[in-house]
Amino acid sequence: MKISLATMTLTAAAAFTWAAPSTVPAVNHVPQMPHYRFENFTTANGLPDDHVYSVLVDGDRIWAGTDNGLAVYENHTWKTYTTKDGLAHRAVLSLALDRNTGDVWAGTMGGLSRISGGHIDSFTQLNSGLSNDVVYGVAVQGEDVWVATAAGGSRLNLRTGQWALYNERNTPMVEIWVYGVSASPTKVYYAVWGSGVLEYDQSTKTWDKYEDPDGETEMVLFKDQGLIHEITSSVSFVDKVLWVSTYFGDSRYDGRYWHNFLTKDSGLPSNFTNFVKGVDANHAWFCTDRGLAYYDGTNWAVYRPSLTTGRPEMTVRDAQGHVTAVPVTTAPAHHYILGIDFQGNDIWVATARGLSHGIFQN
Numbered sequence: 001m002k003i004s005l006a007t008m009t010l011t012a013a014a015a016f017t018w019a020a021p022s023t024v025p026a027v028n029h030v031p032q033m034p035h036y037r038f039e040n041f042t043t044a045n046g047l048p049d050d051h052v053y054s055v056l057v058d059g060d061r062i063w064a065g066t067d068n069g070l071a072v073y074e075n076h077t078w079k080t081y082t083t084k085d086g087l088a089h090r091a092v093l094s095l096a097l098d099r100n101t102g103d104v105w106a107g108t109m110g111g112l113s114r115i116s117g118g119h120i121d122s123f124t125q126l127n128s129g130l131s132n133d134v135v136y137g138v139a140v141q142g143e144d145v146w147v148a149t150a151a152g153g154s155r156l157n158l159r160t161g162q163w164a165l166y167n168e169r170n171t172p173m174v175e176i177w178v179y180g181v182s183a184s185p186t187k188v189y190y191a192v193w194g195s196g197v198l199e200y201d202q203s204t205k206t207w208d209k210y211e212d213p214d215g216e217t218e219m220v221l222f223k224d225q226g227l228i229h230e231i232t233s234s235v236s237f238v239d240k241v242l243w244v245s246t247y248f249g250d251s252r253y254d255g256r257y258w259h260n261f262l263t264k265d266s267g268l269p270s271n272f273t274n275f276v277k278g279v280d281a282n283h284a285w286f287c288t289d290r291g292l293a294y295y296d297g298t299n300w301a302v303y304r305p306s307l308t309t310g311r312p313e314m315t316v317r318d319a320q321g322h323v324t325a326v327p328v329t330t331a332p333a334h335h336y337i338l339g340i341d342f343q344g345n346d347i348w349v350a351t352a353r354g355l356s357h358g359i360f361q362n
Contacts (some may be wrong), residue, residue: 035297036358046078065092086120109136129163141183180234245273267300267317282302287337
């Protein structure tokens with residue numbers, strides 16, 4: 001059996017778009033990177049479960065997909081939706097927002113749920129065209145809902161109610177474990193375990209495939225010649241640039257050139273990346289098993305509790321590889337990071353032991 005996604009992905013469309021905050025000139029040549037004061041939420045202050053797979057910003061509301069229900073934070077209060085309310089399954093792996101209707105879509109371990117005006121409708125293999133009930137990723141683009149499942153991809157057209165299935169029979173995928181999806185008006189990308197990244201062209205209705213040129217191996221023989229690895233965990237397409245996370249490093253593709261990131265030659269705290277979210281063509285966040293990393297196109301920052309002492313920790317790495325520790329008093333709830341979304345200049349972070357609100361410090 002494949003490694004289960006404690007790497008659950010998120011392709012949610014945020015109500016606000018995070019932008020790299022303006023910075024001041026560097027002191028002692030240390031790049032100035034965003035600083036945050038982290039406020040952490042656990043079962044002690046309202047979450048239904050500390051294991052948070054996904055997070056979605058919806059205006060002033062924050063949705064958290066946990067191992068024991070879907071929670072929403074509004075007016076400093078948490079409310080939880082469970083299977084008793086119609087949720088397909090208690091474990092919520094992924095979240096997406098329909099900007100046109102305000103509906104929230106939740107991918108769970110037992111189906112796909114739509115939360116609309118407080119009412120929940122759920123779709124499964126038995127009552128719809130969903131290809132599998134384990135929904136790792138979901139994205140909404142226009143009138144289409146794109147879904148990544150344990151047995152291929154699906155698409156629901158909201159206008160017609162028709163479903164389309166994508167698997168090894170009608171796409172270039174070999175494996176059918178689809179872990180993530182990112183949709184735009186022009187392209188749709190699926191992260192497929194063991195099959196790299198699949199690209200669907202919305203205008204031509206055709207598929208393309210991106211693979212690791214040196215095969216499914218931990219050895220990187222051809223640096224920057226293609227996708228870093230076949231074991232992809234998530235995708236994020238923004239400003240015509242594709243960001244890809246894998247369990248063996250990360251990749252950026254601008255449609256012509258690939259650039260790969262590894263711990264040995266970048267600021268990644270780990271090559272095991274659960275989720276990536278691009279801000280624009282040059283900025284991205286990487287959710288790894290050893291901390292949260294931010295890349296500004298040149299420099300890196302890592303935010304986490306220390307792996308040895310548990311104390312709050314932030315480091316900055318410049319283009320020359322110099323790493324500087326930055327004094328901080330707070331950190332995300334845990335170093336195992338599963339998702340991120342943006343609220344203005346603030347960040348919300350899903351971790352294995354709580355949800356964290358990173359409040360931007362000017």
